[in-house]
Amino acid sequence: MSPKAAAMAAKTLKKEAGDRVRKRLLAKRDELIQDLAKNRQVSEETIDESAQDMADRATSAYTKEFAYSLSESDRKILLLIEEALGRLDAGSYGTCIHCSQVVQEKRIEAVPWARHCLDCQELQDKGLL
Numbered sequence: 201m202s203p204k205a206a207a208m209a210a211k212t213l214k215k216e217a218g219d220r221v222r223k224r225l226l227a228k229r230d231e232l233i234q235d236l237a238k239n240r241q242v243s244e245e246t247i248d249e250s251a252q253d254m255a256d257r258a259t260s261a262y263t264k265e266f267a268y269s270l271s272e273s274d275r276k277i278l279l280l281i282e283e284a285l286g287r288l289d290a291g292s293y294g295t296c297i298h299c300s301q302v303v304q305e306k307r308i309e310a311v312p313w314a315r316h317c318l319d320c321q322e323l324q325d326k327g328l329l
């Protein structure tokens with residue numbers, strides 16, 4: 201294979217990988233948006249119930265809190281997905297936003313919206329980043 205053909209092949213592969221990641225990100229985004237809508241509904245129903253039945257108030261409050269906390273983390277992932285889609289468009293997807301190293305393929309597979317490589321993620325988890 202000539203160097204030019206090899207470069208072309210590499211480019212094609214990269215585009216395919218990018219398209220695959222984009223599909224996964226968009227699918228996850230749709231899933232989260234649906235979850236958020238569902239959670240909002242649950243919260244509203246719970247509020248109605250607690251007004252009707254004072255005895256269940258504690259349980260309802262707990263359920264409500266759970267629904268809110270769930271959508272809070274979902275919201276964060278949604279933001280990360282939007283960012284990842286932006287990086288895909290900008291051509292910077294797949295590199296760590298902190299150290300600019302290529303993010304490990306396994307990590308992309310597991311968390312397609314990851315911003316950091318494994319090393320930097322570890323630092324961030326420890327609060328060192």
Ligand SMILES: [Zn+2]
Pocket residue numbers: 296297298299300301316317318319320321
């Ligand atoms: Zn890094």
